[in-house]
Amino acid sequence: MKLIVVVFGLMRKGVLLVLREKKTFMIFTVIYSLLIFLTSLFLEFAFGGELGDIALYLVLIFIVASLILSLLYAWLLVNRNKRNWATLKCIGYTNGNVITMLAGIILFTAFLGFFVVIEILFHYAAFFSYVFPNNEASDNTLIGLLPAVLTSITFMIVQLISIALIYRKILKVRPIVALKKVEA
Amino acid sequence: MTVDMDVMIKAIDVNKEYRRAGAIIRALADVNLTIKSGEFIIVQGPTGCGKSTLLNVLSGLDFPDSGKIIFDGENIARATEDRLARLRRMKIGFVFQDFNLIRTLTALENVESVLWPTVLRSSEIEDRAIAALRDVNLLERKDHYPVQLSGGEKQKCGLARGIIHRPRVILADEPTGNLDPQSETEIMDLLKKINKDSETTVIVVTHREKLASYGDKIVRMKDGRITNVK
Numbered sequence: 001m002k003l004i005v006v007v008f009g010l011m012r013k014g015v016l017l018v019l020r021e022k023k024t025f026m027i028f029t030v031i032y033s034l035l036i037f038l039t040s041l042f043l044e045f046a047f048g049g050e051l052g053d054i055a056l057y058l059v060l061i062f063i064v065a066s067l068i069l070s071l072l073y074a075w076l077l078v079n080r081n082k083r084n085w086a087t088l089k090c091i092g093y094t095n096g097n098v099i100t101m102l103a104g105i106i107l108f109t110a111f112l113g114f115f116v117v118i119e120i121l122f123h124y125a126a127f128f129s130y131v132f133p134n135n136e137a138s139d140n141t142l143i144g145l146l147p148a149v150l151t152s153i154t155f156m157i158v159q160l161i162s163i164a165l166i167y168r169k170i171l172k173v174r175p176i177v178a179l180k181k182v183e184a
Numbered sequence: 185m186t187v188d189m190d191v192m193i194k195a196i197d198v199n200k201e202y203r204r205a206g207a208i209i210r211a212l213a214d215v216n217l218t219i220k221s222g223e224f225i226i227v228q229g230p231t232g233c234g235k236s237t238l239l240n241v242l243s244g245l246d247f248p249d250s251g252k253i254i255f256d257g258e259n260i261a262r263a264t265e266d267r268l269a270r271l272r273r274m275k276i277g278f279v280f281q282d283f284n285l286i287r288t289l290t291a292l293e294n295v296e297s298v299l300w301p302t303v304l305r306s307s308e309i310e311d312r313a314i315a316a317l318r319d320v321n322l323l324e325r326k327d328h329y330p331v332q333l334s335g336g337e338k339q340k341c342g343l344a345r346g347i348i349h350r351p352r353v354i355l356a357d358e359p360t361g362n363l364d365p366q367s368e369t370e371i372m373d374l375l376k377k378i379n380k381d382s383e384t385t386v387i388v389v390t391h392r393e394k395l396a397s398y399g400d401k402i403v404r405m406k407d408g409r410i411t412n413v414k
Binding site: 002005006009010013016017020021083084087088089090091092093094095096097175176178179 | 236239240245246265266269270271272273274276278280284286288289293297298300301302303306345349357
C-alpha cells in the first residue's frame with residue numbers, strides 16, 4: 001500500500017514537472033494524438049475489411065512509430081534535464097524513484113493523446129449528426145470506440161516497454177554530476 | 185570493532201585515484217578523519233587538493249578505491265546505489281555551490297521535492313517545507329521560481345531543501361562560492377544556527393580562509409592528504 005502511495009505520488013510530481021515544460025509537452029501530446037488517431041482509423045479499416053493487408057501493416061508501422069517516439073521522448077526528458085535528475089539522486093532519489101517520475105510523464109502524455117482523440121471523435125459524430133440529422137448514428141462515427149480503446153491499450157503497453165528500455169539511461173545518470181560546477 | 189556513538193563519520197585509510205588524460209591523479213591519499221556528532225567542520229585547501237573528493241566519498245556519492253567510510257555506524261564504502269540513496273534521503277542534507285534548484289518548480293516545491301518519494305501526506309510535506317523556509321527567512325518568497333530569486337535567496341532555498349528532512353549531517357560544497365559577502369555571512373550564520381539548534385553535524389568545503397572562524401574543527405588538505413586538523 002505504501003509503495004502504491006509513493007509510486008502515484010511520484011508520477012503526479014512527474015506530471016507537474018512536465019506540465020511546466022509546455023513546449024515539449026504540447027509537441028509530444030499532439031504527435032501522440034495523431035499516432036493514436038491514425039492507428040485507430042486503420043484498425044477500424046482492418047476490422048471492416050477495407051484496404052486489405054495494408055491497413056494492418058499501417059497499424060503495425062504506427063505502433064512501432066509510437067515506440068520510437070516514446071523512446072525519443074524519454075531520451076529527451078533524461079538528457080535535457082540530466083542535472084535535475086542528478087540533483088534528485090543526490091538528495092536521495094533511487095533509480096526506481098526517477099524512473100517512476102519518468103513513467104508518470106510518458107504515460108500521462110500518451111493518455112492525454114487518447115483523450116484528445118476521443119474528444120475529436122465525439123465532436124466529429126456530433127457535427128455530422130447535426131448536419132445530417134437523418135443519418136443513422138453508426139454512419140456518423142469516424143472510428144468506433146473499440147479500435148480507439150484497443151489502440152490506446154496497445155500504446156500504453158508500448159510506453160511501458162520504452163520505459164523499461166530507458167532504465168539503463170537512468171542508471172547512467174550519476175548523482176555526482178550534480179556537484180559539477182556550472183561553467184559561466 | 186566497537187562503535188563510538190559520538191562518532192558521526194569516520195574515514196579509515198581512504199584512498200582514491202583518478203585517471204585523467206593518461207595520468208593518475210591521487211585525489212585522496214591515506215585519509216583518516218573522525219567527525220563527531222554535532223561538530224561544525226570546515227575543510228580547506230587549494231584547488232585540486234581533494235576537498236570535494238573527500239566530501240563525495242563521505243556522502244556515498246563516490247566510492248573510495250580502498251579504506252572504509254563508517255557513516256553513523258555503517259560502512260558505506262561498498263554499499264549499493266539504492267542503499268546510499270536512501271541513506272542520503274534520511275541522514276544527509278546537501279547544499280550545492282550552484283544551488284541546483286529545479287527551475288520549473290517554485291521555492292516551496294523545490295524544498296518539498298526531497299520528501300516526495302516518502303509516504304508522508306502532501307499536507308505534512310508542505311508544513312515541513314514551510315517550516316524549513318521560515319527557518320532560513322525565505323517564507324515570503326515561497327511561491328517564487330528560482331529565476332525570480334537572488335543568489336542569496338537561491339542558496340537559502342537550497343539550504344531549506346537540505347534541512348527539510350531533518351538530516352544528521354549537512355554537507356556543503358563551496359556553499360558561498362557564488363554569493364556576495366553579505367549573503368555569504370547570512371548563509372554561514374544560518375548553517376551555524378542549524379548546527380547549534382539541532383546539533384546537526386555540518387561539513388563545509390571552502391577555499392575561503394575567512395570562513396575558518398565558523399568551524400569547531402578545521403581540516404586542511406594538500407595533494408590529497410590531510411595536513412592539519414585543529
